[in-house]
Amino acid sequence: MSEEQFDDELENNLSGKPRSPMARRFRGFLPVVVDVECGGFNCATDALLEIAAVTIGMDEQGLLYPQETMFFRVEPFPGANIEAAALEFTGIKLDHPLRMAVAEPHAMGEILRSVRKAVKSAGCKRAILVGHNSSFDLGFLNAAIARCDIKRNPFHPFSSFDTATLAGLAYGQTVLAKACQAAGIEFDGREAHSARYDTEKTAELFCGIVNRWKEMGGWEEFDE
Helix, strand or coil: CCCHHHHHHHHHCCCCCCCCCCHHHHCCCCEEEEEEEECCCCCCCCEEEEEEEECCCCCCCEHHHHHHHHEEEECCCCEEEECCHHHHCCCCCCCCCCCEEEEHHHHHHHHHHHHHHHHHCCCCCEEEEEECHHHHHHHHHHHHHHHCCCCCCEEEEEHHHHHHHHHHHHHCCCCCHHHHHCCCCCCCCCCCHHHHHHHHHHHHHHHHHHHHHCCCCCCCCCCC
């Protein structure tokens, strides 16, 4: 399905129905921040080792805020490639007794179930992935969903919101730590490259940029 066909189908599903404030803000999509830590750069062959997701809420003033965090350490799928350099970069120790990893189908099932619930609660029709260099995270998310043979994927299959791009526009910074610093968000480099920590900081950054744009008058709600 092309992007135009997908978006047309979404619009048809939404037409004639009252939209929630969140659905009106992002054309029926609920932003969900996702970060993954992996055994390499190839989503088809390299292991998914950690995944975290943060749903985004909206208050009565139309401002966004991070809502629920979901996080799993993931057992490598059978035959997965894991590069030593990737483990050194992330600091993940696969044999650590407190790692308490779960099978990939369990992790993906729980996260997607929570995302579907959040989408419904927000009055939206789909989730859209938010990530720092989001195409990387979306690639690993889609590959894991395919491996686990999950049929009900709540995420848009190919579109995403990239906070590296947004932070470059808003603050002139594309590295997560530097973008957070420019935005006045506390960032501990010792905690970086944990999927949970990076996801929560990315969620703060995304909400901050969208809220700042609103407060500057850059987006106004309108009747369709």
